[in-house]
Structures are given as C-alpha cells and as structure tokens.
Amino acid sequence: MTMSTSPLESAKTAVETSSGLDIESIREDFPILAVRPYGKPLVYLDNAATSQKPRQVIDAIRRYYEGENANVHRGIHYLSQVATEKFDAAREKVQHFVNAAHSHEIVLTSGNTESINLVASSYGGAFLGEGDEILLTHMEHHSNIVPWQLLREKMGVVLKIAPVNDDGEIIMEDFERLLGPKTKFVSVVYVSNALGTINPVKEIVRLAHAAGAVVLLDSAQAVPHLTVDVQDIDCDFLSFAPHKMFGPTGIGVLYAKAELLERMPPYKGGGDMIKSVTFEKTLYNDLPFKFEAGTPNIAGVIGLGAAVDYLTNIGMDKIAAREAELLSYGTRILESIDGLRIIGRAKEKASVLSFIMESAHPHDIGQILDQEGIAIRAGHHCTQPLMQRFGIPATARASLSFYNTEEELDALGAALHKVNEVFG
Amino acid sequence: MSNERALYQKVILDHNKSPRNFGVMEDPDFEAEGYNALCGDQFRVYLRIKDGIIEEVQFEGSGCAISKSSASIMTTLLKGKTREEAKLLFDNFKGMITSNPDASFDAKELGKLIVFSGVREFPIRVKCATLAWHTLLAALKGEADTVSTE
Ligand SMILES: Cc1ncc(COP(=O)(O)O)c(C=O)c1O
Numbered sequence: 001m002t003m004s005t006s007p008l009e010s011a012k013t014a015v016e017t018s019s020g021l022d023i024e025s026i027r028e029d030f031p032i033l034a035v036r037p038y039g040k041p042l043v044y045l046d047n048a049a050t051s052q053k054p055r056q057v058i059d060a061i062r063r064y065y066e067g068e069n070a071n072v073h074r075g076i077h078y079l080s081q082v083a084t085e086k087f088d089a090a091r092e093k094v095q096h097f098v099n100a101a102h103s104h105e106i107v108l109t110s111g112n113t114e115s116i117n118l119v120a121s122s123y124g125g126a127f128l129g130e131g132d133e134i135l136l137t138h139m140e141h142h143s144n145i146v147p148w149q150l151l152r153e154k155m156g157v158v159l160k161i162a163p164v165n166d167d168g169e170i171i172m173e174d175f176e177r178l179l180g181p182k183t184k185f186v187s188v189v190y191v192s193n194a195l196g197t198i199n200p201v202k203e204i205v206r207l208a209h210a211a212g213a214v215v216l217l218d219s220a221q222a223v224p225h226l227t228v229d230v231q232d233i234d235c236d237f238l239s240f241a242p243h244k245m246f247g248p249t250g251i252g253v254l255y256a257k258a259e260l261l262e263r264m265p266p267y268k269g270g271g272d273m274i275k276s277v278t279f280e281k282t283l284y285n286d287l288p289f290k291f292e293a294g295t296p297n298i299a300g301v302i303g304l305g306a307a308v309d310y311l312t313n314i315g316m317d318k319i320a321a322r323e324a325e326l327l328s329y330g331t332r333i334l335e336s337i338d339g340l341r342i343i344g345r346a347k348e349k350a351s352v353l354s355f356i357m358e359s360a361h362p363h364d365i366g367q368i369l370d371q372e373g374i375a376i377r378a379g380h381h382c383t384q385p386l387m388q389r390f391g392i393p394a395t396a397r398a399s400l401s402f403y404n405t406e407e408e409l410d411a412l413g414a415a416l417h418k419v420n421e422v423f424g
Numbered sequence: 425m426s427n428e429r430a431l432y433q434k435v436i437l438d439h440n441k442s443p444r445n446f447g448v449m450e451d452p453d454f455e456a457e458g459y460n461a462l463c464g465d466q467f468r469v470y471l472r473i474k475d476g477i478i479e480e481v482q483f484e485g486s487g488c489a490i491s492k493s494s495a496s497i498m499t500t501l502l503k504g505k506t507r508e509e510a511k512l513l514f515d516n517f518k519g520m521i522t523s524n525p526d527a528s529f530d531a532k533e534l535g536k537l538i539v540f541s542g543v544r545e546f547p548i549r550v551k552c553a554t555l556a557w558h559t560l561l562a563a564l565k566g567e568a569d570t571v572s573t574e
Contacts, residue, residue, distance in 0.1 A: 360489065361463075361486075361487065361488035361489060361492075362463075362488075363463045363465075363488035363490075363552065364432075364488050364489045364490070367431065367546070367549070378463070379462060379463060379464070380464055384464075387464065393463070393464025393465065393466065393486060393487075394463055394464045422432055422437070423432075423437065423440070423441075423489065
C-alpha cells in the first residue's frame, strides 16, 4: 500500500506529552482494551457514546454483588447497613466531584435522559405554563428537545431555538436577543456530543438569570472531560451520564439547587420517596429521596462512586490536558486526509472529531474502520436538527478519551486513507 | 478477499459513484419516499407504469454506498416487469441477503443482485440494501407515506 505518512509523522514529533499521565498503566486498568476485533487491536474511539470501564469500577460492582448485596435504607441487618453506607458514600463522592453544596442536591436517576425528563416533567409541569418560553439551542441532543416538546403538548409552552454558527458555536448575540421577559427556562448542552463544542455556560447562566430564567445544563459530555463546578457555574440544574464517565449504564445524575427541589413536586410515586402513606394522604420524604421512588440501581450507584474515585485519583485537570493533546493530534491527522471535512471547529472544543468525506458516506467510513478494529460512530448522533443545520444527513465521529493514544490516531489516519482507496 | 472487499464489490462501488437512472422524474405515475432514520439515508423512487408493466424507474436522494448502489441496480432490473415480478425479485433478494452466509442461493434468479451477497456477513446493512426496494413496493402500492426500514 502506498500511503503518505509524512504528515502523520511530523504531527507526531510536534506533540509533547505534557499531561504527565502514564497512559500505558492507565490502559492496563481497562480490561476491554485487550479485545481484538477481527484479530486486530481494538481502537476504541466511540467514547461519547459510552466510555469503557476500568477494573476499579468493575471490581466495585462485583464486590457489591459478592459481599455487600442488600436493599438500602430499609434493612436492619449487617449487609443492608454496608450497602447503605456505600450507596450514601457514592452520592457524597458525586457531590464533591461537581462541587455541589449538599449531597441532597444530587438526585440519582436512571440516566441523563431521565434527569432531563424529571426536570421537564416536575419543574415544567408545576412552574411553566401557556405562553412561557423555553430557550434551547440548535445543537441539543434529542433528549434535551423531546421532553420540552412533550411539555409543550401538555402545557402550551413555546420553544425558542438559539442558532449555531458555521464553526458549531452558539451565536451569543442571538441567544441574548432570544432571552426575553417570557423566557422562563433555558436548557443548553454544556459540551456538544456531535461537535465537541464547549459552550460558554457561565455566560449563558449569567444572561439567563439576569432575564429571570432557570437554567439546566445537559452535561453528559462535559463531566467526563472537564472540571465541573456547579456552584461556580451557578446553574440551577445539571444532568450527566455516569456511563460516559467510566461508570456503569442504567444510572444518571441530576444536580439541582435544593431550593428548587424543595418546591418541585415528586416525579414518580412509590417506596422510598415517602415518609408516611395512608389512603387519604401521603407525606413525601426529604430530599433527595422525594425524587427517588423505588429500589435504586444500587450496584450502579456504587460503580459510579468508584468511577468518581478513579477520575479524582487521576485528576480532571490532567485528563483535560491529555485530551487536548489528543484532540490537536487527531485534528492534524484528519486534516491530512484528502476530501475530509471536520464538522465543528469551535475555538473551545472537547475531544470529539466529527467529519464527513467526499469519497464515502459516514456509514461506509464506519464499516471500513470497523474492519480495521477501529470503533467510531456514524450517524446523526441524536442531533438531527444540528445535522439539518449543517445540511448533512450524518457524520462519522471519533470521540477520544484520555486512554487513547497517538498510535491509535495514526491507525485512524491509515484507515481513512484506505477509505479513500476503496471509494475514491 | 478481505472482508470489506467482499461487501464493497466493484459493481457496488461503480453504481455508488455513477448511479443509473438517477434524478427527479417529472409527472411519474407513482412515487414514494424511503427513509432510514438511523443513518439518514433518504431516497425517492419514481415509476411510470403502462398496462401493468413498469416502463420507467428513476430514483434520487442520498445514502451510503450500499443503499445507493442497491437503488441504482434495482432501477436497471425493473423495466418490463409486472408488479408481481418486481415483488418476487425483491423477495428473492431479501431472502438471499438475510440468509446464513453459508447458505446457497439461486444465482440465476438473482442475476446482478448477487453482488450484494456480502451483506449477509453484515446484518446491520440489510436495512441499507433494502431501503430502495421497500420504497419501490410502497410506490407500486400507490402509498404516499414515507416508508422506513427502521
Ligand atoms: C449531550 C448528550 N445529552 C444527552 C445524552 C443522553 O444520555 P443517555 O442516553 O445516557 O440518557 C447524551 C448521550 O448520548 C449526550 O451525549
């Protein structure tokens, strides 16, 4: 195969590994990286869909099932106490991880999607009404669009959409213009899963609050990559997805200011969310339990606690620095491929590389890469309005995590040359 | 032969690059739109039918190499066929691409469509290969609604 490697090599020598992370030993924490699809080394570049899980998280879940399994908050026996302690400790770890003022401001849900639905349904149902405006942006994930459309059907709220420029950044002048006296709620993605854009959330919150609106930040793609400080940002709600931050699937987090949670009605009814029940009247439990009906995903929450420990031990600053290196290396590799266009060129960007190629449809790119052991995602990434904005049906997306390597990005580059060979 | 060559046979790549019977048809007797929500593939199929015989077929839209070449090859096979014959061809085609990779198939009946036998190794691509055909069937039935292979 004749293939020019010089751009890749020159890119590589230009990179300094300034993050100070020992990537080799970090990779050993991830058992799945030993999988060899079709006999080739696995190159996992689909971290925005879900990250892989370190041994520390897998072990914590196994330990729980093997030695601690019991229901929480209701047992008087030994195991139940152990499980409850671990469960409560995990909530506190999450609290400190995003710097929430209180652990009861951390509501554990079934996923990022449920966290947003909880807010739309409980807060929206109680405090938003006919003609009230909700401001979203053109780069929202479907899970931050559809719950508000459901609310629109029920309550007659009005959805406003802040536009995005050609680089994939929110046009802030328009955002500001759309914030009016009727704007009661602003719901914005912190980091775009489709483009990698890091939105100016502090500015967004400041402007929204000045207009009297409450703000939710969909932070599914922010929490795994950046230091997130909810008090500093001053957002009212913030949702995230543990399975994208090295934890298990099946759980989600909703941070909410206590004063809002106190005013909001319960979202689901059942056990754990009540203080007392008679057929005449039910007294709801304290925060956060008012929003956590039924037996929770105990193993998942304990796994989340282990994931938070894992990230904290490495350090989010180091992770962000390492991923910035990988992003710039990967960007240069993609720029060396004929006919490839990167979608999303925001100045502030997380380690997501979305692209299209003249020679091949994203689906075909994904197929060729898969044969090389390289996992990417091809599609609309649950952001169809954003795809429409860019006039494309889909993109191919390589989403990087700190455990990825320059060698893996070289493999991506070689496979993309192959795409051009096959389809060119 | 490497796996991706088994899927992306020369004929497929050629039809992907230079699709036949491609473009909007003015005043078709029947037309339908097909959409694959997962990949965003979207095609329209247009038909002119006289005395129960397909006289002309065209398609337009965008999609991956498999869906586009399948649409293109489909249009080259339908001229002169009745609705029933077109439906039978699709049944044979679908039977082949959803069969076990080791199963044998009737090469004579399938003709050119054999180039899609590699799809059997990639079940996720069956939707791509059948999108235009589902759209054709909708057009033949005179259904106006968008069909979906989801
Ligand atoms: C920005 C963003 N929001 C929301 C979601 C939905 O998360 P989940 O499907 O885990 O509930 C995702 C994940 O795909 C995402 O990337």
